[in-house]
Amino acid sequence: MEPLNLFPFFLSLKVAVAATGLAAVIGIPLAYYLSRSRGKIADFVDTLTTLPVILPPTVLGYYLLVLLGRQSPIGKFVEETFGTTLVFTPLGAVIAAFVVAVPFLIKSARAAFASIDPNLIRAAKVLGRSDWNIFLVVILPLSWRGVASGLMLVFARALGDFGATLMVAGNIPNETLTMPVAIYDALLAGNHRLANALVMIMTVVSVSLLYMMKRVEKRMIRGDGSHAARKD
Amino acid sequence: MLHVKIKKAFPHFMLDVAFTAEKGITGILGPSGCGKSLTLQCIAGLETPDEGLIVLNDRPFFDSRQRVNVKPKDRKIGYMFQNYALFPHLTVQQNIAFGLKGKPKAEIEQKVAEMIKKIGLQNYERHYPAELSGGQQQRVALARTLIVEPDVLLLDEPFSAVDHYMKQALEQQLISFIQEHFTGIVLFVTHNIEEADRLCDRIIMYHEGKVIQSGPKEDVFARPVNVTAARMIGYENLFPVDSIERRHEGMVAFINGIELLVKDVNVPPSPLFLSVHANHLLFVEDDRPNTFDYEIVQTRTRMNHFDVMIKTEHFMLQATVAKKDWDSLLASKKKLYLPPEHLFFLQG
Numbered sequence: 253m254e255p256l257n258l259f260p261f262f263l264s265l266k267v268a269v270a271a272t273g274l275a276a277v278i279g280i281p282l283a284y285y286l287s288r289s290r291g292k293i294a295d296f297v298d299t300l301t302t303l304p305v306i307l308p309p310t311v312l313g314y315y316l317l318v319l320l321g322r323q324s325p326i327g328k329f330v331e332e333t334f335g336t337t338l339v340f341t342p343l344g345a346v347i348a349a350f351v352v353a354v355p356f357l358i359k360s361a362r363a364a365f366a367s368i369d370p371n372l373i374r375a376a377k378v379l380g381r382s383d384w385n386i387f388l389v390v391i392l393p394l395s396w397r398g399v400a401s402g403l404m405l406v407f408a409r410a411l412g413d414f415g416a417t418l419m420v421a422g423n424i425p426n427e428t429l430t431m432p433v434a435i436y437d438a439l440l441a442g443n444h445r446l447a448n449a450l451v452m453i454m455t456v457v458s459v460s461l462l463y464m465m466k467r468v469e470k471r472m473i474r475g476d477g478s479h480a481a482r483k484d
Numbered sequence: 485m486l487h488v489k490i491k492k493a494f495p496h497f498m499l500d501v502a503f504t505a506e507k508g509i510t511g512i513l514g515p516s517g518c519g520k521s522l523t524l525q526c527i528a529g530l531e532t533p534d535e536g537l538i539v540l541n542d543r544p545f546f547d548s549r550q551r552v553n554v555k556p557k558d559r560k561i562g563y564m565f566q567n568y569a570l571f572p573h574l575t576v577q578q579n580i581a582f583g584l585k586g587k588p589k590a591e592i593e594q595k596v597a598e599m600i601k602k603i604g605l606q607n608y609e610r611h612y613p614a615e616l617s618g619g620q621q622q623r624v625a626l627a628r629t630l631i632v633e634p635d636v637l638l639l640d641e642p643f644s645a646v647d648h649y650m651k652q653a654l655e656q657q658l659i660s661f662i663q664e665h666f667t668g669i670v671l672f673v674t675h676n677i678e679e680a681d682r683l684c685d686r687i688i689m690y691h692e693g694k695v696i697q698s699g700p701k702e703d704v705f706a707r708p709v710n711v712t713a714a715r716m717i718g719y720e721n722l723f724p725v726d727s728i729e730r731r732h733e734g735m736v737a738f739i740n741g742i743e744l745l746v747k748d749v750n751v752p753p754s755p756l757f758l759s760v761h762a763n764h765l766l767f768v769e770d771d772r773p774n775t776f777d778y779e780i781v782q783t784r785t786r787m788n789h790f791d792v793m794i795k796t797e798h799f800m801l802q803a804t805v806a807k808k809d810w811d812s813l814l815a816s817k818k819k820l821y822l823p824p825e826h827l828f829f830l831q832g
Contacts, residue, residue, distance in 0.1 A: 371569035374530050379583035379632065380557040393573045 256449055259426050260434035264411055267342060267430060271349035271410035272403055278350075279357040279406070280399060284387070286358065287365035305355045313419025316348055320420070345421035345428055349410035356409055357402035364398020365391060401465050408461045412454065486636055486669050490526055490536035490546075499523065499533075499693040509662075509670040511680040511701070514690030514716070520673040521566075523690075524638045527671070528563050529556035540635060540669075562634035566641045568625035570613040576600070576624055577609040583632040599627045602665065618646050619654050626658065630666060637662070637670045643679065659683055677717055681705065689713055710831040711757055718761075720802040724832065725756040734824060740798045745773045748828040755832030762791070764826035765803040767818040774827075775819040794820060 286298055304312055320338040321327050331337055338344050368391060376386045392399070414432040421428040423437060431450050438447040489502040499519040512520045525531040527538055529545065532553060538546040545554045570579050580599055584592045600606060603623040613621055622642065629637065642658060643651050662670060674680050680687055681701060688698040697704055697713045708714035711722055726738045728751065735746040737758050746758065768775060781800070782793040790805045803820075805813060 369567070369569065371565040371567060372571060374525070374528075375563065375565060375569040376571075376582070377530060377556045378528050378559075378561060378563045379628070380585065381582075382557070385585075390571060 256446055257426075260429050260431045260450065261453055263342065263345075263429065264431035267345045267349050267417075268407050268411040270346045271353060272407045274346065274350045275354045275357050275406045275410075276403060279354045279402075280361055283358045283361035283402075284365050284391070287362045301355055301358050303355075304351050309352065309413070309415025310419060312351065313348060313416035316344075316351060316416065316420045320344065320347065339420055340422045340424065340428060342421065342428055345417050345430055348416040348420040349413045352413045352416050353406040353409035356405040357399075360402030360405065361395065361399045364395035364402075367398075368394050397468050401468050404461050404465045404468075408458055411457060485541060486527070486671075487537065487539045488523070488527065490523070490533035490538065492522065492526065492531070492533045497693060499526075501690070501693070501695045503688050503695055503698055505669050505671055505686070505688075507667065507669055508685040509659075509672055509683060510686045510688060511684030512671060512673045512688045512690060513677065513680045514675065516675055518690040519693040520675075520690055521640055524563065524640055524671065524673060527636070528561045528638060529554060529559050560632065560634050562629035562632070562637040564625050564629050564637070564639045564642060567645055568613075568621050570621055570625055570628070572613055575610050575612060576605060576616070579613065579624055580628045580631055582628060595631060599631050603627045603661070619650065619657070622646075622654065622658065623661075626661065635668050637666055637668060639670065639672045641673055641675070643674075643676075655679070655683060689716060691716065707828060708759075708830060709752070714759055714830060719759050720762060721760050721765075722830075723758045723799060725758050725829070728756070735829075737827075737829075742798045744822060744827060745824040746827040746829070747824045751829050752831040757830050757832050758827055759830055760801075760822055760827050762802045762804040764823060765794075765801070766821040766823060767805075767813055768821045769816065769818055771819070772821070774822045774824060776822075778820040796820060 282297070282301065286294055286301075307315075317339060318324065319326060320330075322331060322337055322339065327338055336343065338347065372390055372394070373386055376390050377383075381389065412432055413430075414436070417430055418433050421430070423429050423433045429437070431454060435447050435450045435454070438444075438450065486505045488504070490499065492499045497517075497519070499522055501519070501523060512523065514520050522531060526533050527545070533546060533548070535548040536546070537544070537548070540559075543554075544550065544552045545559050546552060571582065574582070577596055577600070581592050581596045584595065587595075600609060603626070605620060605623060605627075608616065608620065613624065616624065643654060646654055672680075672684055684701055686699065687701045687704045689696050689704065691712050697709045704713075705717055708717055708719060714722060723739045726740075728738070729736045733745065735749060735751070737744045737746050739758060744758065776796040776798075778794045778796045780792050781795045784791040788807055790807065790810060792803050792805055794801050794803050
């Protein structure tokens, strides 16, 4: 019996980690901005960041393909500067997973930020702290559960993306073939052993993530009591 | 001395106020939504006025003409928020030390320990705000504010989150603590007249984003300048005056065809009103000027007195009768007396 090719599993893991990192860097500041603003620009940004949840993944993938392809300004610029294309590479898979998953982080983190009493931020300002310091010392500690839960959701969603990834990164074996796509390919090729193994892995990872999120959210609902219960 | 003259416009509201506050406790009194808290936020630099001036002694915090707008962190203003705004994830100790960031560690530790002793919360250093009573939370909030040695202390409705029966004790605690440990300007926002009366030296009365009257509290409460101010501080007897006449014994005001003798000689511009506080009405047996036959239309029982609605041939008014005087009032035929020295003119 030939050994199982677990490349898709490790690629998916790497893609999901990278997409989660990218989501943290871009999504958290965006969520913070949206939690503070009520203007028309904020509404537009809000709509734009919610769109990936509504659009079919293939449509989303198509847009990304047009936006990042070799003929597009962005694609050309990256190819000329870094000597690599964005589409049909693992990088393309990361971007696809990021776009599909980041709305979940924004929604969850934004709700957490918005639930912070604005007087706490005012108090910190009057007591001499800078905006950046307030973010690190007051806002993040009070909303980290919402942010963490959002990040887990991003990871799970990035790990499991099929449609957009297939459109943008393709299914080149040992290069851009991620787990969900590999499952589909294995099934078509009649390789039930591989399909079953990958399905098992995906299920275990997803269920564990969901369980962890439940734990975090439960403590979040208990709220301030968790601070009181902490013994240092 | 704090000098404030600011304007800030919103779609359905306009704040346009000017006042000065000196050392001691100045109350900003007004109904909710009249711009009291907004004023505090402008002074602290948390909101930016559209135009105007905020100057503490000789230091300008905000000057729209000179384009001065000092950041909140550089204004050295103490601000105690309505719900105290203690950081729920930090201990009592960490909350109190919050404003001392950047100071040497030994100094912070010493100052915080001193402060915790002052507010009597030794043994609570490592507790979280959620584990404290309302009164203890208030003390921590005050300690956190005063530890940075501000020049101005802003108190936003400090007793709105407190149980009614705890209030009196907490008021005493807060005021004596402030008097003992703070010598600067205190601005105290409240919508409660009795609270303002008990705690403040001076009063600034707000109404719909404007200052309608300010001054020492005795003056403001004894002599509201217009009908709006009078209603806010509990004057219910307000009569439109038809005309006045100066005679040698005083002023005479004509109201609904009757004459009332008034000792007050300060007559504001029209529309002219006459007022007397419900507490100042008397019941007498002899026949003198300003007395009227009356009947009681309605009686409401209060803790120590009755609020009675009284009807004479020409007007209705509200009087307060102490419970101990009630029986003698009903026992004999008396007349209602409006003491000329307690009648005063005000603007409509």
